Amino acid sequence: MTEVIKLAATQCGHTFKMNCSNCRLNSLCLPLSLDSRSMTALDSIVERGKPLQKGQYVFRENQPFNSIFAVRSGALKVFSSTSDGREQITGFYFPGEILGLDGISNNRYESSAKALETAAICEIPFDRLGDLSAQVPSLQMQFFKLMSREIGSDQQLITLLSKHTADERLATFLLSISARNARRGLSATRFRLPMSRLDIGNYLGLTVETVSRSIGRLQKQEIIEVSNKDIHIFDLSTLETVAHSKLLETKEG
C-alpha cells in the first residue's frame, strides 16, 4: 500500500482526500469493476459528510428523494411504518452496502434510515448518477445489478418470513451477518451485533421474547455462544443446518 493512500486514518486532524479510489470498500460497493477514469468521475459526484451519531436519520419516509447512500462505516437500519403505526425493519446495512433505492420510483423515500451506531456514509446524488450511468456502461450495469440484488434479497426475506420457524429465521439472520462480515475481511464466526433484540425481532417478524428464547436454544445446543451483543458461532455448518430446517430437534430429558 503506497503512503499517500495510507492517509485514510483520521483522528489526527490532518486533512486528507477520501475518495472512491482509495476506499477500502470499493470492490464491494458501487465502484466495483469501474476503470480508474470512471471511478474518478463517480468520485466527483459523491458527497461525504460528517459521521452520523447513533439514532440520527439518513433520510425519512416521505421526504423528497434526491440521493442514494453508501455505508462507509458503522451500521444502519431501514424501516417503514405500517398502516397501524408500528415500524417494520426491512433491512440492516453495513459498510459497502447501498440504501435508498426504494425512493427512486416515486421520488420520495418510502422508508426511513437510522444509524444503529456511529456511522459514516457517502451520499450519491441520483440525477448525477443517472447522467454518469448513461456515459459509463459498466456503471449502469453495476447499478442495475445492485438494484436486482436488493430485489433478490427482499425475496429471500419474504420466503424466510413466510415459511420458516423462529429458530430458522434467527439462524439465517446470523448467517447473513456472518457472510457480510466475511466479505469485508472480518471474522465470519465472531462479531458484534449492532442492533437490539427488539430490532432483530422486528426484522424477522418475531417478538423480543421469541428472539431471546431462540438465541437461548441455539446456545443450549452449543451452536453459538452469546454474550450481550457479541456472537461467537462455533460451527457455521451446523448453523446452516438449523437455517434449512434439517436439524431434528435433539430430545433430552
Next chain:
Amino acid sequence: MTEVIKLAATQCGHTFKMNCSNCRLNSLCLPLSLDSRSMTALDSIVERGKPLQKGQYVFRENQPFNSIFAVRSGALKVFSSTSDGREQITGFYFPGEILGLDGISNNRYESSAKALETAAICEIPFDRLGDLSAQVPSLQMQFFKLMSREIGSDQQLITLLSKHTADERLATFLLSISARNARRGLSATRFRLPMSRLDIGNYLGLTVETVSRSIGRLQKQEIIEVSNKDIHIFDLSTLETVAHSKLLETKEG
C-alpha cells in the same frame, strides 16, 4: 430489419404489426413517458412469441438470464424454491407488469415464472435494453423506477407477512388485485382471481384452510361475495379498514 420485424399472425390469417406504439398497455408498461422515436427504438428490440398455455414456464430458477418479460395478457406467478424444497410465490404478474428483474444480479434467474392461464408476453433482451437505456435517458430512468417499484412492493409484502393477521393479509391481497385491475381500466370491484386458493395461501404465508376460512369471514361480514374464483367487493373502503386492522371484530351470538 425494418419491415421484417415480427409479423404476429392472427387466427384469421391476416398479418398485422403488434408493437409498443399500438399496445393498449404502453402507458403502464416500460414505454411509459417515451417519445415516439424512442418507443420505436424500444419496439425494435422487443420479441413477441406465441401465447403461453396454462402451466407453461416463462423461465426457470437457475436458468441463464437473458431477458426480462412484460405481460401482455393473462396472468403469471413467480416463485422460488425454499431450502427445504417447497415453493414460495413472490408475486403475481398481470398485463403491463414486468418480471425477471431478479435475474440481473447474477446473470441467472433466481425464480421461476409460470402461466396461471393462457398468457401473452413480450420478451425484452436485457443487453439490448441496457444499450438503448444508455442512449435514451427517459428509458433509463423508467427502468430504474421500475426496479425501484419492485423493491417497494417486495418491502410491502415483507411488512404484510411480518406484522399482519390472516384477514388483513387477504384483504390487502384483494385490494392489490383490485387496484391493478382498475389501473388497466377494469372493474375494481368485480373480477376473477386467476390463481388457486393454494397459490394465494402460499403467497400470503398461510395455509389453504386459513385462506378459505378468511374468505368465509369476509363474506359473512358482507364485505365481499365470492363464488369460486369470482370476487365481488361490496365496499372497497370497508375492505381497506380490514386491511389496516382498524376493524374491531363484530361479536355476534
Next chain:
DNA sequence: CGGCTCTTTGAATCACATCAAGGCCCGTGG
C-alpha cells in the same frame, strides 16, 4: 448510585397449522 432501557425467563393464551372428511367443480370418456 439511581433511573433507564434492554434482555431474559415463566405461565397462560391465541391465531394459525395440522389432521381429517366431505362436497364441489370440471374435464373426460362412455
Next chain:
DNA sequence: CCACGGGCCTTGATGTGATTCAAAGAGCCG
C-alpha cells in the same frame, strides 16, 4: 347427455409454536 374421477375447496376438531402478559435481572449513562 350423463357418469366417473381427480383436483380444488370448504368445514370441523385438535394441536402447537409463537405471542402476550408479567416480573425480575443485567447493562448503561448521567
